[in-house]
Amino acid sequence: MxxxxxxxxxxxxxxxxxxxxxxxxxxxxxxxxxxxxxxxxxxxxxxxxPGYDSRSIALSSGTTQLLQDIGLWSGIASFSTPIDHIHVSDRHHMGLTELTAKELNVDALGYVVELAxxxxxxxxxxxxxxxxxxxxxxxxxxxxxxxxxxxxxxxxxxxxxxxxxxxxxxxxxxxxxxxxxxxxNDDFQQVAIIANITTDIHPQGKAFERFTEHGPLALLPMSQGRSSLVWCVSPEESQQILGYDDDTFLAHLQQAFGWRLGQLTKTGQRAHYPLWxxxxxxxxxxxxxxxxxxxxxxxxxxxxxxxxxxxxxxxxxxxxxxxxxxxxxxxxxxxxxxxxxxxxxxxxxxxxxxxxxVSIFANNAFPMVIGRNVSLCAVDTFRAFLKPLTLRAMGRVNR
Structure with missing residues (x-):
């Protein structure tokens, strides 16, 4: 050598x-x-x-525990936004369930951090x-x-x-x-549209996952009252949505998401990437x-x-x-x-x-819509069904 x-x-x-x-x-x-x-x-x-347009990721509570074990979490926690409530719903249908940190006896269900x-x-x-x-x-x-x-x-x-x-x-x-x-490589035939959104109502630690006819839509709470949007749509729909001006985009998003955070008042730059x-x-x-x-x-x-x-x-x-x-x-x-x-x-x-x-919730075929709504209602009624899925989502699994 x-x-x-x-x-x-x-x-x-x-x-x-x-x-x-x-x-x-x-x-x-x-x-x-x-x-x-x-x-x-x-x-x-x-x-x-990047200010308003900073991109974000969500860290599960399992991830934050691992980072804490090596002395990193205290530094990251100072610029993180806790998620203490997750609201899951299906647009135009009855399926609905909610999770809270209090119910699961944890400090937070996860944390949102800005990549910058x-x-x-x-x-x-x-x-x-x-x-x-x-x-x-x-x-x-x-x-x-x-x-x-x-x-x-x-x-x-x-x-x-x-x-x-x-x-x-x-x-x-x-x-x-x-x-x-x-x-x-498996192509999901979907595109993720990413943007930061300001709403009339402060999200106050609330995250939303909503299943729309275009695809799943998530809003995660960020600093300064913003929410981080991830909206999964078909490639054809993405071209149309990306072509909108800001007002048209917000109106289109409002129609898909609803009014749980009041009016959507501002959007940052939109980014997009194909999902595989x-x-x-x-x-x-x-x-x-x-x-x-x-x-x-x-x-x-x-x-x-x-x-x-x-x-x-x-x-x-x-x-x-x-x-x-x-x-x-x-x-x-x-x-x-x-x-x-x-x-x-x-x-x-x-x-x-x-x-x-993805196959259940990003699919708008009638049997899938019925199936997922029954599932969401069952989960909300029988909370014990939720535990294994919740623990994995929170990163509380064997590694």
């Missing part, structure tokens, strides 16, 4: 929330005995915030962590795997080596492609593992994708830590195989639950 080449125990490709959380978890759990590099292509604009805030928080954490090297801005040009290590060529011209490469570079992971790992279920056919290979959206990307209908990915992160951190504490090679296939085997039940059950919800 070239003596001038810097060697790291772990190199994580992708420094967004999944990759950054893994780096910080490994540092904490291994008491700073591992050398870690994080390669991130985009520097956050630390002096700028999260990005700044994690970037600062990585930059100031003594055993993590943040290589940013930089991208990976090539990975050359040998028996005992992998050599990585960076866009900066630098070459580094590592015992283990981890892909955390998102839904269309270039790192997974470079490892010749095949993905299985993407799964890597394997999540490990020689000295390689995939986590988060690089491993699987889900439909947003129940807000499960990111939270499933965080459970991947902590399970992989556990497996690496056990190997490191035993003095074993953390990149060995047996270590990674234990991670893949451990994650499969949760991944399969969450994917099955999400895909099942």
């Amino acid at each position: 070239d003596n001038a080449m810097t060697h790291y125990d772990v190199v994580i490709v992708g420094g967004a929330m999944a990759g950054a959380t893994l780096a910080l978890a490994l540092e904490k759990m291994n008491q700073e005995t591992l050398s870690i590099a994080v390669i991130e292509a985009v520097e956050p604009k630390l002096d700028q915030h 805030d999260v990005g700044r928080f994690y970037h600062q954490k990585l930059e100031t962590s003594p055993h993590i090297e943040l290589i940013c801005p930089a991208s990976v040009l090539g990975i050359d795997r040998e028996q005992s290590l992998s050599k990585i060529t960076l866009s900066t011209g630098e070459q580094i080596s590592t015992s283990l490469v981890i892909a955390a570079d998102g839904a269309e992971s270039k790192t997974c492609k470079s490892m010749n790992i095949e993905s299985q 279920l993407r799964r890597q056919k394997q999540h490990i290979s020689h000295r390689f593992a995939a986590i988060g959206n690089a491993a699987q990307t889900l439909h947003p209908i129940a807000g499960q994708g990111f939270n499933l990915g965080i459970r991947d992160v902590f399970s992989l951190a556990d497996c690496i830590t056990l190997a490191n504490q035993a003095g074993n090679d953390i990149g060995e296939y047996s270590v990674l195989s234990a991670y893949q085997k451990r994650r499969q039940p949760d991944q399969q059950q969450t994917i099955t639950m999400t895909a099942g919800l």
